[in-house]
Amino acid sequence: MPRFESIISRIVILHVVAVVITSILMSVGLSWLLSYATNNIHDKAMQEQANAVAEHLSLSPDGHLELNLPSDLRGLYSQEYGRYSYAVIDDQGRVLFSSLKDRAALFRADGRSADVAFLQQRRGNATVSGASVRKTVGDRNVWVQAGEDLTNRDVLTDDIVADFYKNVGWITLPILLVLLITDIAIFRRALRPLRQASEIAAEIGPARPGLRLPTEEIPREVRPLVSAVNQGLDRLEEAFKVQRDFTADAAHELRTPLSILRTRIDFLEDQETRQALRQNVEGMAHIISQLLDIAELDALAIEPSEKADLQSVAAEVAEFVAPLALAQGKDVALYGTTEPVWVKGNPEMLSRAIRNLAENAINHTPPGSTVEFLVENGGTVSVLDHGPGIPEDERKLIFRRFWRRDRRKAGSTGLGLSIVQRIAELHSATITVENRRPHGACFSLKFVPLK
Ligand SMILES: Nc1ncnc2c1ncn2[C@@H]1O[C@H](COP(=O)(O)OP(=O)(O)O)[C@@H](O)[C@H]1O
Ligand SMILES: [Mg+2]
Known part of the structure; x- marks a missing residue:
């Protein structure tokens, strides 16, 4: 069994998949970008701190390096604050100055080749991340390291990065849902001409073989x-x-x-x-x-404007078939309304239909009995006889072309009722067959009455 048969349900499914994938990719991508940006800021800040420390390096007259940090910087690197640290090492790897308690370097792999290096190293439970900058003081090369303990890092930036998944999800989801709804609306609109074409296609048949599907508004793909x-x-x-x-x-x-x-x-x-x-x-x-x-x-096609008076048509047919009936010792009678009954249709066609019913009735009604015509105001004409009637299982067969109960009967073609049915069809009329008590058939044609 094919699933998702409708194009719209397919779109919805694919869209939901796309929404989920896009949401995930966007949050991952954006949060990666954000953390990249924050790391970048951190690296720059560390480089600046190293530069700031380096500015206070000087060479004493006896050729020794001195570091005289102003009090605000000393506070920044104090053990109490514990967040930032610095160290200065020379080209032999000796630690000249350090804010750390054990007077150690911040980074073992100090990158003494590059002018600027960004490094990270674990110390105990903490991770220190920072920069190492090469400086020349007098004729000596030194490397100034500045770092930040990541466990103490700015809470705000961390929060932003951590919340990013959630935030991005909440923003992208509604946007993509709006897109989905728009897509469905666009699609429904695009399919509307197809629905209209289907309605026209449903009308095509032997009665209206000239109908064609409209092509103007149909989407180019279809x-x-x-x-x-x-x-x-x-x-x-x-x-x-x-x-x-x-x-x-x-x-x-x-x-x-x-x-x-x-x-x-x-x-x-x-x-x-x-x-x-x-x-x-x-x-x-x-x-x-x-x-x-x-x-x-x-x-034939019936003009929509054609109209006929069912009462007078039935009266004419009764008159026309009366001699035929009388010749067989049978009678004809007309009942029902005497007023005109206007219906949509072609009088000649109606007359032919009623005449076929009348001929059948006269053929089947026994001598001495009467064939009755009944015209009703609602647009119905019935022909009733006292013959054997139509058994239940023959009621569909009798309207088939060339079907007759007794093939040997002279003058029986089996075409009469198919002509009646075709005329009914052309007039959007309905034909019904019932049996009478104790015996006899009643054929009724119901036409579309004119208001
Ligand atoms: N009034 C009726 N009473 C009984 N049987 C009927 C009546 N009208 C039609 N039939 C049956 O339906 C068959 C088909 O009728 P029809 O199409 O008019 O063909 P035909 O009259 O040429 O036989 C008839 O052969 C007959 O068996
Ligand atoms: Mg007949």
Whole structure:
């Protein structure tokens, strides 16, 4: 199972990782910088102290070196204060002067080669860090060492360095969180056109094959995908059209041989054969006209402005099919409202749908019974009969093209209800089937009423 499927959740995860790593690196880096800076300051200060001590070195008339520190400096290097110390050594490594109790040098490796050296040495529990500076007094080279006991070092600088981790963390975290939130907002914005394109894509289907995804606002990175999908849709639409045209052309082409066949049958001597063949030819003509209907409906789109009066359409159909019913000893009746019922749609299409339902009802209702048309104000028209009804397990099948219960029945194509369903689809109407008690079917079409 792929984790973090959404891009935003991926961004959040990667961002959190980045936030953590950046916080750590920044605190480490900055605290290193700070301690480098403080050490630098310390080194400079020690060098200055060594210089200051060196200023008070002088050569006595008998050739001895003397160190006369003023009282403030003496206080600075006193044992009581204990923080700073100095020592002066000569080129033999002898200690000439020292502020330490044992008169020792501060640094063993005194760096007597360099002019200035920064050194560090442990003494007992303490670490002394400082500088060694070369000086020339008269004709003698001496090294003045000045150091600071790090255990007594300035508390303030130490505190800053120690607190740095915490402080930097607190500063970087909110900044990076703000960045994260901004990123998410930017991303959501960038993805919005994709969401809109998805909504349009959901509408694409046989009823609206001409729809295409908008490319204008799509992010450049995704645009090739969207264009490719659109080109795919172009090809599908083209193939769809070829298919549809083929059905229409085939049905059309069949009409001429069929009418020749009709004329030939009319010249037949045998009355009985002639009658039977005529029926077969009418069945074929029915199939062809329904195929043409289907091909036409596949290409059709309903204008949003079209409207129809469901009541008068139903009344016309009832009138149209009445002779057919009467010829089979069946009756037709119209119920419901007598007021116009305006719905969105094409009157010719509605009429075709209701006629198909009516023909089915007349075919299935037993002689002596009545097929009823019921028109309701909400935009519903129902056709009811007293036939066998539709078993539960056939209610989806009956709308399939070419599906019929009895394949041997003359004039049965299985196309009628698929035409009805297609018309319903084009009108955003719903079609429902119910059985009646004690027997019979009730087909209802619910259209979108006009306010
Ligand atoms: N009113 C009805 N009562 C019972 N069965 C029906 C009714 N209407 C349709 N059917 C069943 O649904 C099948 C498909 O109907 P339809 O698509 O109109 O095709 P056709 O009428 O050409 O058979 C019919 O063959 C029939 O078995
Ligand atoms: Mg039918």
